Amino acid sequence: MKYFSTNNKGLRYSFKEAVIKGLAPDEGLFFPESIPHLGNDFFSRLPNMSLSEIGYEVSKHFVGEDITDTVLKEITRDALNFETPLVEVEKEVYSLELFYGPTCAFKDVGARFMSRCLGAFAKQSKRKITILVATSGDTGSAVANGFLGVEGVDVIILYPKNKVSEIQEQQLTTMGKNITALEVNGTFDDCQALVKMAFVDEDLNKKMNLTSANSINIARLLPQSFYYFYAWGQLKDKEKEIVISVPSGNYGNLTGGLLAKQMGLPISVFIASANKNKVVPDYLASGKYEPRSSFSTISNAMDVGAPSNFARMMEMYQKEYKQVIRDIKGAWFSDQETKHAILDVYERTGYILDPHGAIGYLGLKKHLRSNSAIGIFLETAHPAKFKGTVEEVINVDVEIPTYLKECLEKEKQSVVIGKDYADLSAFLLRK
């Protein structure tokens, strides 16, 4: 399997090249040159397959010869070692809970798979890989956690001093092992600028094998298709139409679902559920794509005004708007509506939604009002991650799961640096 750049279909890259580069040299996103159709045999075995077995069978079509079967089996077993249960919240309305990974959010799935692929490539080349990542909070901890203990890979996270939440800072600074947290005396934009400068510093790149691990990496997207297959396998009644609602920001999660559908998964409609950052629902309604600056909302992991995976969604449909709107419906909701849904679902069913899952739930219910189908929404984060908001709405304590609690008790370890590039390069060269 080869990959092309969404900006240029002429050039082809192997899976390994695409994963190590992250972004194509022309700044396009990597996209597979063909999408395999998985046969009936695969679909009939799905109800009895675990997430990691599904991961192996799907990804072997995409990695080609760059990773051996034995190693790929190890990677999927090790990366996907937590549950993603499908829970019935109301009659024919299911929550696919994707928050049992180490950072309590669905990004663990992609981050863990990608990190192990990079680890396998580092082993092949015997040269250590250094991942440099700037974070405003959540992404950094999912990426770093994914790499924790992976041999041949060092991770350096840059985060802005005093500008991430206490839980986030604890998650970033207590991992130890091959993870180092740099606390930058500056803003998130400064962190991002420092990382960019390091990537173009020729002297540094001669001495170190630097790689980014951002959310557009193909090895993060691919595993985000696995749990759609798993969810379908778990459904008892598959006679009716099935629709899936995805709370979205950069649209990587939804693109994973579209990928599954193109591989043959019988999902009739996807719902692109957004908060006030509704650039994609607006595109679906008007045919016009108009990226803009983002607003802050209570579902803050979805506060994106220029979604990075939009180019991949367009590639999937060869930019045919009519096809896009046949498969994807848009919906968006305010903070007020989100809070109302959290309270309403809690009072009626006892189920506790997080603000992102609540948007997914709302998008699904809106669609089901005029369509008869079985509905699934993705619950992308544990409600305890948004404890403040959720507790204020339902007026009940939300218990922090033990795996999150443990990191809150560990000692913070970080290195403080200034926002000048000289500070970062001095630190990297000392390593």
Ligand SMILES: *Cc1c(COP(=O)(O)O)cnc(C)c1O
């Ligand atoms: C990142 C994130 C999202 C949005 O996912 P995209 O792939 O960027 O659309 C939704 N919910 C949570 C909790 C997230 O962390």
